[in-house]
Amino acid sequence: MSYRLYIALTWAVNTISFFNLIAFLWLGLTVLLNAERRRWGTWVAGGGLILAGLFFAGHSAVVSHAYDTFGGFGADTEFWWRASWLPVVGAPYLWYLMTAWYTGVLSSLRQRLWVVLAGALGCGALISLAVANPLPSYDEVLSRSPLSVFQFAGLPVVALIYPVYSALCILLALAALRRPAASERFMGDEARRRARPWLIAASLVLLLAALALGVAVAVFLSRVQSRLLGTHIVRTLFVLVGFDLLICGLIAVAIVLIGRAIVSYEIFTGKALPRGGLFRYWQRSLVLAAGFGALMGLSISLPALREFDPIYRVLLATLLMTLFYALLGWRSYADRERSIGALRPFVASQRLYEGMLRPGAPPEAGIAAPLDVLAAEVLDARVAYLAALGPLAPLVGPPMAAGQLSAHTPPDDAALAALAGRFGSPQTMCVPIEAGMYGGAVWGVPLWSERGLIGALLLGEKRDGGLYTQEEIEIARATGERLIDTRASAEMARRLMALQRQRLAESQVLDRRTRRVLHDDVLPQLHMVILQLASSRLPGDSSESLQSTLDSLQAQLGDIHREISNLLHALPPTAAPEVARLGLIGALRQAIDGEFASAFDGVAWSIDPAAEHAARAVPPLAAEVLFYAAREVVRNAARYGRDGDAARPLHLAVSVAWRSGLELAIEDDGVGMGAATVAQGSGHGLSLHSTLMAVVGGTLVAESQPGAYTRVSLSLPQASL
Numbered sequence: 001m002s003y004r005l006y007i008a009l010t011w012a013v014n015t016i017s018f019f020n021l022i023a024f025l026w027l028g029l030t031v032l033l034n035a036e037r038r039r040w041g042t043w044v045a046g047g048g049l050i051l052a053g054l055f056f057a058g059h060s061a062v063v064s065h066a067y068d069t070f071g072g073f074g075a076d077t078e079f080w081w082r083a084s085w086l087p088v089v090g091a092p093y094l095w096y097l098m099t100a101w102y103t104g105v106l107s108s109l110r111q112r113l114w115v116v117l118a119g120a121l122g123c124g125a126l127i128s129l130a131v132a133n134p135l136p137s138y139d140e141v142l143s144r145s146p147l148s149v150f151q152f153a154g155l156p157v158v159a160l161i162y163p164v165y166s167a168l169c170i171l172l173a174l175a176a177l178r179r180p181a182a183s184e185r186f187m188g189d190e191a192r193r194r195a196r197p198w199l200i201a202a203s204l205v206l207l208l209a210a211l212a213l214g215v216a217v218a219v220f221l222s223r224v225q226s227r228l229l230g231t232h233i234v235r236t237l238f239v240l241v242g243f244d245l246l247i248c249g250l251i252a253v254a255i256v257l258i259g260r261a262i263v264s265y266e267i268f269t270g271k272a273l274p275r276g277g278l279f280r281y282w283q284r285s286l287v288l289a290a291g292f293g294a295l296m297g298l299s300i301s302l303p304a305l306r307e308f309d310p311i312y313r314v315l316l317a318t319l320l321m322t323l324f325y326a327l328l329g330w331r332s333y334a335d336r337e338r339s340i341g342a343l344r345p346f347v348a349s350q351r352l353y354e355g356m357l358r359p360g361a362p363p364e365a366g367i368a369a370p371l372d373v374l375a376a377e378v379l380d381a382r383v384a385y386l387a388a389l390g391p392l393a394p395l396v397g398p399p400m401a402a403g404q405l406s407a408h409t410p411p412d413d414a415a416l417a418a419l420a421g422r423f424g425s426p427q428t429m430c431v432p433i434e435a436g437m438y439g440g441a442v443w444g445v446p447l448w449s450e451r452g453l454i455g456a457l458l459l460g461e462k463r464d465g466g467l468y469t470q471e472e473i474e475i476a477r478a479t480g481e482r483l484i485d486t487r488a489s490a491e492m493a494r495r496l497m498a499l500q501r502q503r504l505a506e507s508q509v510l511d512r513r514t515r516r517v518l519h520d521d522v523l524p525q526l527h528m529v530i531l532q533l534a535s536s537r538l539p540g541d542s543s544e545s546l547q548s549t550l551d552s553l554q555a556q557l558g559d560i561h562r563e564i565s566n567l568l569h570a571l572p573p574t575a576a577p578e579v580a581r582l583g584l585i586g587a588l589r590q591a592i593d594g595e596f597a598s599a600f601d602g603v604a605w606s607i608d609p610a611a612e613h614a615a616r617a618v619p620p621l622a623a624e625v626l627f628y629a630a631r632e633v634v635r636n637a638a639r640y641g642r643d644g645d646a647a648r649p650l651h652l653a654v655s656v657a658w659r660s661g662l663e664l665a666i667e668d669d670g671v672g673m674g675a676a677t678v679a680q681g682s683g684h685g686l687s688l689h690s691t692l693m694a695v696v697g698g699t700l701v702a703e704s705q706p707g708a709y710t711r712v713s714l715s716l717p718q719a720s721l
Contacts, residue, residue: 006241007301007302009241009242009245010063010241010300010301011297011298011300011301011302012245012297013063013241013244013245013248013297014060014063014064014293014296014297014300014301015290015293015294015296015297015298016245016248016249016252016293017056017059017060017063017248017293017297018056018060018289018292018293018296018297019252019289019290019293020052020053020056020248020251020252020255020289021053021056021057021060021289021293022053022285022288022292022293023053023252023255023256023259023285023286023289024049024050024052024053024056024255025049025050025053025054026282026285026289027049027255027258027259027262027282028045028046028047028048028049028050028051028052028053029046029050030262030263030269030278030282031045031046031049031262031268031269032046032047032050034269034278035268035269036269040101041098041101041102041268042268042269044094044097044098044101045098045101045102045268046268047094048091048094048095048097048098049258051087051090051091051094052087052091052251052255054087055087055088055091059248063241063244064300088213089122089162089165090122092122092165092166092168092169092170092206092210093118093119093121093122093169095169095170095173095203095206096115096118096169096170096172096173096176097115097119098268099173099176099177099199099203100115100172100173100176102192102267102268103176103177103180103181103192104180104181104182105176105179105180105181107181108181111172111176114172118165118168118169118172121161121165121168122165122169162210162213162214162217163210163211163213163214163215166207166210166211166213166214167207167210167211170203170206170207170210171207173203174200174203174204174207177196177199177200177203178200180192180196190432190467191265191267191467192265192267194264194265194467195261195264195265195267198257198258198260198261198264199257199258199261199267201257202254202257202258202261205250205251205253205254205257206250206251206254208250209247209250209251209254212243212246212247212250213243213247216243216246216247256286259286260282262282263278263279263281263282264279264466264467279469280331280335284327284328284331288324291320291324292317292320292321292324295316295320296313296316296317296320299312299313299316300313367386367400367483367486367487368400368402370479370483371384371386371400371402371483372402372403374402374475374476374479374480375402375403375459376402376403378472378475378476378479379459379462379468379472379475379476380462380463380464381403381459381460381461381462382403382404382440382460382461382462382463383401383402383403383404383405383408383439383440383441383459383460384401384402384403384441384457384458384459384460385399385400385401385402385410385411385438385439385441385457385458386399386400386401386402386455386456386457386458386480386483386484387399387400387411387416387455387456387457387458388454388455388484388487388488389416389420389447389453389454389455389456390420390451390452390453390454390455390699390717391451391452391454391694391697391698391699391715391717392454392455392484392485392488392694393455393699394690394693394694394699394700394701395487395488395491395492395495395690395691395694396455396484396487396488396491397491398410399411399416399458401439403460404440404460405439407440408439408440409439410439411437411438411439411441411458415437415438416456419431419433419438419444419456420453420456422444423444423446423453423456426446426448428446429445429470429473429477430443430444430445430446430459430468430473431443431444431446432444433458435460438458439458440460441458441459441460442459442460442461443458443459443468444456444457444458444459445457445458445459445473445476445477445480446477447477447480447481447484448481449481449485451697451717452717454481454484454485455480455481455484456480457476457477457480459476488694492691492694492695495687495688495691496691499688499691525556525559525560528556579620579623579624579627580620583615583616583623584615584616584618584623584626584627585607585612585615585656587627588627588630588631588654589605591627591631591634592634592652592654596634596635596638599637599638599650600637600638600650600651600652600668601649601650601651602651602652603651603652603653603654604651604652604653604654605654605655606654606655606656606657607655607656608656608657608658610658611656611657611658611662611663612656614658614662615656615662618662618716619696621696622696622697622698622716625689625692625693625695625696625698626662626664626693626696626698626714626716628689628692629689629692629693629700629714630664630666630714632686632689633666633686633712633714634652634666636686637650637652637666637668637670637710638650640670640671640673641668641669641670641671641710642670642671643670643671648670648671649669650668650669650670651668651669652666652667652668653665653666653667653668654666654667655667660717660718661715661716661717661718662715662716663713663714663715663716664713664714664715665711665712665713665714666711666712666714667709667710667711667712668709668710669708669709670709670710671706671707672704672705672706672707672708672709672710673702673704673706673710686700686702686712693714693716696716697716697717698714698715698716698717699713699714699715700712700713700714700715701713701715
């Protein structure tokens, strides 16, 4: 029974040793290969993890040789026994150093002194290992020979110093985790806050493992010195295996905790957001480590399997690697299919053509379903808002919402404008926001296009309380940009379609009216004039009769002229050549001073020289659209500013400025047009010109205070010039 238990323990030790070897090496290489910037702390973290993996490589070599010989021990076993103690001594200090670097406490003079002190103790221990021979040889341990090492009170000095040194390093690491400094990295504080429980738990487990190692060395070597372990070598090995299994198990728990913090919150790689794929690969590496370790440990521990040729162990390892690689490929394809399935609602048809053909279709119908899928299924967000900013805002309309909205109010325009000021560049992935101001959303994701900032996607907390991964934010960003672009394009097409319908109807009405006027009014009058002219040439008519006839003909020709003139005025206007000849500002000034000269009591002009110079470089199409939009604003002010009260004073102010683009502002002090709003609707008014401004890349925004003023701003960004 004891022998079977011994075999089971040796199998467990080998299994956990292989597990720790693979887990440490995978984490160390992952940190170094995936680091955003490889600073000295990154090298310490990745190098320390790799060093721990190399320690377990030596540990596996030591325990496999010991269990395989039971008596004679070669030089390679003695080498691994000596070499494996080096990372054991250096591990506590490296853990403290990487924790202090990650928490940012090394800027404190006190922490630097502790780093120097702990480093001095570690260096002293390493020098003693290399020079003073503080540990017995492996053969002395197993053969119970008298210990030839430096001792104090009957114990090796290393057994007394190591527990104090390791406990000091890990306690200092816990102190650094308790009070971390402010992080300079984006979302660094949030990552630290979420990773801290995992790192604290790992530190406590490492502290327990270090203390257990110190106690085990002290007790074991004291019993070896006093020859209390018995006379059989197997009993000695039994005690070794028991302590080895305990310490290896604690370290295995610690590496799982450390790995969870690394892959879930990118604590050593410097990434702003964790990556979901990294976490999945970490899970699969643990499965590989456990499966590989169990089978290889079994092949080493069982006496029946040790008798086979070593080539079979190599073949077994090859089969395991091949099987794992096949499973990894299968899961990768499954993940790909799942990702495609999650993205299918965003690439499916949005029925935009049908929406354009239905004048009464709700404007947000095409993107409401993809936004709901994005929030609920892809991001698992409690709430999400999609808001358009910049040149596409007049076309997209108010923010669209998805998720649990019963307890939240969508953000207002002022909050969105403040948020837009925080989006400095397209490299900004997301920014934290206050949930109270933004309807329960805690993250703002900027949405960009070639024309600049076009919107923002506001996301609430995840339902499971976790962090959004980098892949999720990238998917959310690309999807939000596509939805806003789709919505703006659909609305622009819908408005132009409605305008085309109206123009077609007006053209048909005008054509019928032209035919009616020409057939019923103009042609009969012309026929009558012809008859009267023919009758006026008859002999016998007096000069008075002839003059009367000519006067009547003149009046009738005047009526015909007015009818034709009215028809010409009713035709759609053609492009004014004044814009090309005089320029945008010159043509607008001529129109206001000429066509609307009597409509205002005064007109004030404020033109920035830089803006006037830039206005000359505006492309002809954009200049014509801007001119007609400005003339429509002036016409509305002249027509409705007095509200029928001819005695009411009415003044107009026109300003042209350059603010990263051309801005034309027209303001009157008339009766106003209601609350501040973005011009929308149908017909020939501001909605038409808002759409045309969007076509050339500009915006039209109107604000008004009843009884005080109406101000319309026409903007053309620099990218559109």
